[in-house]
Amino acid sequence: MNVLYVCADRGIPLDGVKGASIHVRQTVDGLLRRGHEVTVLAARPGGGWQLAAPVVVAETSPDGLRSAGTLASELDGLAHARDLVRAAVTNDLRPDLVYERYSLWSVTGAAIADALKVPLVLEVNAPLVDEQQRYRRLALGGVAAEIERFLMPRADAVLCVSSELAHRVRGLRGSSEGVLEFPNAVDTERFFPVPPRPSNGTGPIVVFVGTLKPWHGLPLLVRAFARMREQHPGARLRLIGEGPERKRLEALADDTGVSGSLEFLGAVEHERVPQQLQQADIAVAPYPPLENFYFSPLKVGEYLAAGLPVVASRCGDLTDLLQDGETALLVPPGDVPALAGALSQLATDESLRRSLGQAGRRLALERMSLDSAMVRLSGLLTKLVADASPRKQMKETS
Numbered sequence: 001m002n003v004l005y006v007c008a009d010r011g012i013p014l015d016g017v018k019g020a021s022i023h024v025r026q027t028v029d030g031l032l033r034r035g036h037e038v039t040v041l042a043a044r045p046g047g048g049w050q051l052a053a054p055v056v057v058a059e060t061s062p063d064g065l066r067s068a069g070t071l072a073s074e075l076d077g078l079a080h081a082r083d084l085v086r087a088a089v090t091n092d093l094r095p096d097l098v099y100e101r102y103s104l105w106s107v108t109g110a111a112i113a114d115a116l117k118v119p120l121v122l123e124v125n126a127p128l129v130d131e132q133q134r135y136r137r138l139a140l141g142g143v144a145a146e147i148e149r150f151l152m153p154r155a156d157a158v159l160c161v162s163s164e165l166a167h168r169v170r171g172l173r174g175s176s177e178g179v180l181e182f183p184n185a186v187d188t189e190r191f192f193p194v195p196p197r198p199s200n201g202t203g204p205i206v207v208f209v210g211t212l213k214p215w216h217g218l219p220l221l222v223r224a225f226a227r228m229r230e231q232h233p234g235a236r237l238r239l240i241g242e243g244p245e246r247k248r249l250e251a252l253a254d255d256t257g258v259s260g261s262l263e264f265l266g267a268v269e270h271e272r273v274p275q276q277l278q279q280a281d282i283a284v285a286p287y288p289p290l291e292n293f294y295f296s297p298l299k300v301g302e303y304l305a306a307g308l309p310v311v312a313s314r315c316g317d318l319t320d321l322l323q324d325g326e327t328a329l330l331v332p333p334g335d336v337p338a339l340a341g342a343l344s345q346l347a348t349d350e351s352l353r354r355s356l357g358q359a360g361r362r363l364a365l366e367r368m369s370l371d372s373a374m375v376r377l378s379g380l381l382t383k384l385v386a387d388a389s390p391r392k393q394m395k396e397t398s
Contacts, residue, residue, distance in 0.1 A: 001385055002037045005096035007044075008084050008106035010077070014055065015046030017267045018211050019201030019298045020125065023184060024101060027123075028053050031375035039093060041067035041084055049206035056091050058083035077105035078143075084108040089115075095303075096385045097121065102151065104128045104144055110154050113268070119384040122155035123182070124165050127294060148172065155386055161296035162317050168294075180380070183317065185373035186301035188365055192277045193307025193357065196350075203234025204347045207308075209273060209299045217288040217313065218337055219245075219252055224286070227340035234345045235261065240276055242267040277306040281353065282346050287313035289333040301368045304328075304360035309353040310319070311342045321367070327359045332367075333362075 006160050012020045019349055020106060028051055038053040045055050047295040058080065093112070099121045100109030113120035124297050132138045152172040158211045160166040166389055170176045197205070206225060210216050210223050218239065237258070239249070246264065253259040268276060277283065283303035285302045287293070295314030298316065310328040312318050322328040329346065331338040 002095045004043045004098045006100035006109045008108045009103035010043045013044040013046035015040045019158045022270050028177045034378040056085040081106040081108050088112050119156040121157045121390045123159045162294050164294040184296040184298045185370040186305045186368050187370045188305045191274050191302045203232045204281035205236050206282045207238045209240045212245040213240050219285040221286040222252050224339035226258045230241040232394035238263045240265045240268050283310050285312040305364035307357040307361045309356035327363050
């Protein structure tokens, strides 16, 4: 089967280190490993990443990445979606199926699928219109919402990374048919446990992996870590990632007296993340209270696969995935004392760290394996193409 993978989001370079870029590469590589031919149509191929699949890039103007949320940027986004369609036509791409990662201004996949009379699969990772309005700016909100209302019922299948997103898409689509939950999956061969790090008289290393953005709850983590250090003065906190919250976190570390124990490692290539996790003792996902928690945190799957004991906020699908005291320690979102208490409990109890790490690894293998997810995805895409073939022949002969 020949799949055209479309990533029209100019904020997702193919060689990036954030979760979205990683997920794109995992999906493309996973389809290739299942024996499919894949061509990638991308807004930002990046500079150094070499996918095994051929990449087609649309010609765009030097102003193609203006400040997000401005009218000029949003008009550029609409124009770039047109340029991607033009690139598909120019390169005579003729896939059996179009798979698009939903982005704010793109109707690229729908236009190509309609022209070629092939199925369209839409992957939804966030409620982008709501997210843009809440955390950034959106000059053409009505246009963005109208594109979303057009796309969701148009797709032959919509894959959502969380139950919250699936519920939202069903409302936009007016039906549950074709709406499927596909949580983010983890490469359990790349992320695996190693023998516990010898303490050598030092305190535990607590690690967070992800972009430093408001919805990740990192100020809560810094405050909780400061409380934890009152009982465990040798503890250290490592933040792996970069983002707009860094200056705020640095100031907070100074205010709480933990700047000497807090390490900002910055953005790290995904290939190096397993090694970083192997050097840690406790992993954390400290989400704040968020309305309509729609995330499927890749970081949590990687923590579990690496055999680390996890402290996570009790929210969204994490509540169903993780069993408190068995596969992780769960705390109320935004509760600094509870988060500090869970970190201190794990710092003190080596046996609990070990048992949670082992149970978490089993959970990752049983429910979050990338290989299993790609088998399921491959089967779905194959069925869509098989079901569409008779309909396509009827349209072409009518």
